[in-house]
Amino acid sequence: MTTLSTKERILNSTENLIAENGFAELSIRKISLQAHTNLAAINYHFGNKQELINQVLERRLNNLFQVREKMLHDLNQGNKKMACNLEQILHAFIAPALYMINDKHQGGKVFMKVLARAYAEQSESLHELLANRYTPIIKEFAEAIHLACPDLPRETIFWRFHFLIGALTYAMGDFGASSMSKQMPESEYFNKSVEELIQFGVASLTSVSS
Amino acid sequence: MTTLSTKERILNSTENLIAENGFAELSIRKISLQAHTNLAAINYHFGNKQELINQVLERRLNNLFQVREKMLHDLNQGNKKMACNLEQILHAFIAPALYMINDKHQGGKVFMKVLARAYAEQSESLHELLANRYTPIIKEFAEAIHLACPDLPRETIFWRFHFLIGALTYAMGDFGASSMSKQMPESEYFNKSVEELIQFGVASLTSVSS
DNA sequence: TAGCAATTCAAACGCTTGTTTTAATTTTTA
């Protein structure tokens, strides 16, 4: 039982509420109630509601992309021109999301739902973050995939990588879980998701289209 | 220039507003304004806001799934035991979404965004619709894919078909369009999306995983 | 420990929300 700062409690509560009920029902009153703090504390620490949401996104997105980039760089050990295994590349992209999901406080798991919802809302904050800060990394991955799959035209790789991101977003948002038989425990379901997702990505990228 | 009933104008305006700004910003005042009608007309025709949203979903979802089912049945002409081409099966699932997108009044295109957002919001109405009414059709498609891909275990098919639905949802919601170079016109972008999506699905389902 | 800064708190502000009520109007039916 660690004692978190008010700012952290607010960020965590916001994250939880977005994941549970979506942006439509999010209010700073609910946030402050769940965070055991005062209404005004939110405006004091974050200025306004929108900036709070931005920081919820930034907090974990920075970490997620850093880990992805490091794993990709570790693969070819600085030599960007060297082709490496497609499965490893996709693992470097997908697995960090898995790690987030499995973190002991489950904050990462919750965040992936937030991320999926921000995608769907076409959130301006998210769009700016992705466009301004993370496109270089996404391009690096696309380039690595191109080296691993020289037979696929660049355009096809572009499309399929984006579709894969779509499937990842969908899976991490747990959208399909409802329509799946609830036989396996939730943690197992998520692990299985990522495993299947990597295989899915490999399959879609190794088969040359007609 | 057709003259639409108040009820239809309300449904269309709701659809447009959800697609443009998401559920979070949706208000019946904005709806009534855009529909050129009165506030109370919404409650008069639909009871309440939630029921209005439900009917927005039902209106086009019924049609979408009916078309999908018909196209699938036309493939094997009543003989469910006959295996047919995987590409055709995926076409029967994906193309109806394309047709909706290309309908002359663009209502379908708008709806696909609504659908993507309802997914992300984990909308109860959508969940009930999918669970109660459309799971049989989804299972029929999964069964057809199984016959077309006898080498893939059923479980793998289940996962990949759901990932494909995720990618479809993502693409139809236009989530990725922002990160793609805006060189091609929007209509062309959507056509290209579906074409690539089918190839993507075929690729992911024909390659046997290790 | 005194003083200063950082933080928390209760209360209120103006505004928007979904819904209801009641009256006016249009459309349909007899």
Added chain:
DNA sequence: TAAAAATTAAAACAAGCGTTTGAATTGCTA
């Protein structure tokens, strides 16, 4: 055409919204 039903309209309702204010309280520093 007269009565009845369906629809539209204006106004008000209570409740919730994000934000601001100014005082109370806490934590830190000198």
